[in-house]
Amino acid sequence: MTCEDVRPRLLDQRRGRLDAAADAEVRSHLRDCDACTRALAGEATLDELLARRLPRYAAPPALKKRLTLLGSRARPPARRAAWLRVAAPALAAGVVLFAGGMLAGRATRSDALAALAGEAIGDHLRVLVRDRPFDVESGGPHQVKPWFAGRLDFAPAVPVPEGSGLELQGGAVGWFLDRRAAVVQYTLRKHRLTLLVFRDDGLAWPAGTRERDLRETTQRGFHVVLWRAGGLGHALVSDLDASELRAVAVKLAAGS
Ligand SMILES: [Zn+2]
Structure with a gap:
C-alpha cells in the first residue's frame, strides 16, 4: 500500500x-x-x-x-x-x-440534537485540520457523486444549488458515530462548510423530526443544521452566520 x-x-x-x-x-x-x-x-x-x-x-x-x-x-x-x-x-x-449511548435511543429532544451536532462538529474539525482534507478533489458534482459509489452502501446526493453561492471543493469517506458517512466539502466566500450524509436508521433523532424538518443548534461557535431525507441523515456545519447557513440548508435539503 x-x-x-x-x-x-x-x-x-x-x-x-x-x-x-x-x-x-x-x-x-x-x-x-x-x-x-x-x-x-x-x-x-x-x-x-x-x-x-x-x-x-x-x-x-x-x-x-x-x-x-x-x-x-x-x-x-x-x-x-x-x-x-x-x-x-x-x-x-x-x-x-459514546456511540452506544447515542444508539440507545432514549435521549431527550435536546440531548439527541446536541449529540448529533457534537459529532457533526467533530467531523467538520477533522476536515479543517487535515493536510489532505479530500479523497476526491472536485471537478464538479459529476465527479464527486460517482466517486462515492462502491465506497458507501448508499448514494449520497451532492447538490450544488443554483444561486446558493456554494462552491463544491471535494469529498471523502468518514465516520458519523458508528457508521460510514459521505463528507462533502463546500466553500461559501471565505467560509468552509461540511455536509455529512449517513444512513439514519437506529440513530436517536429529536422526537418528532419528520422528513426534511430542519433542526438547528450552535455549539462551540459552530452552527449545525440537521435533517433526514429518504432514509439518510444530513448534517451541515459551518462557522457561517446561523441565518445564512439555514438558507443554504433549505436549498440543500430540497436537493437531497
Ligand atoms: Zn505513508
Missing part, C-alpha cells in the same frame, strides 16, 4: 473497521512511514480533544488554532509510538461508549 492508499483507511483502522488483510497492510505501511504514522497520531489526538478536552463553547478561531498547532507538532518517533500504544485503546473505547 502507498500513502495514497493508506490515508483514507486510517480512521477505519483506528476504529477497527478494516478486514484482517487490509489491517495488516496498513500496519505494515505504518511501521515504515513516518508521515502516515504522524497522520494517525493526529487523528487520535483530535479524537481525544473532541471527546474530552475542548471547552464546550470555545470560539472557533482559538479552537482552530489549537488544533492546527497540535496537528503540526512533531513528536519524537519513540515517544509517539509509546503514546499511541497507551492512548489508542482508551480512546477507541471512549468512541464506542
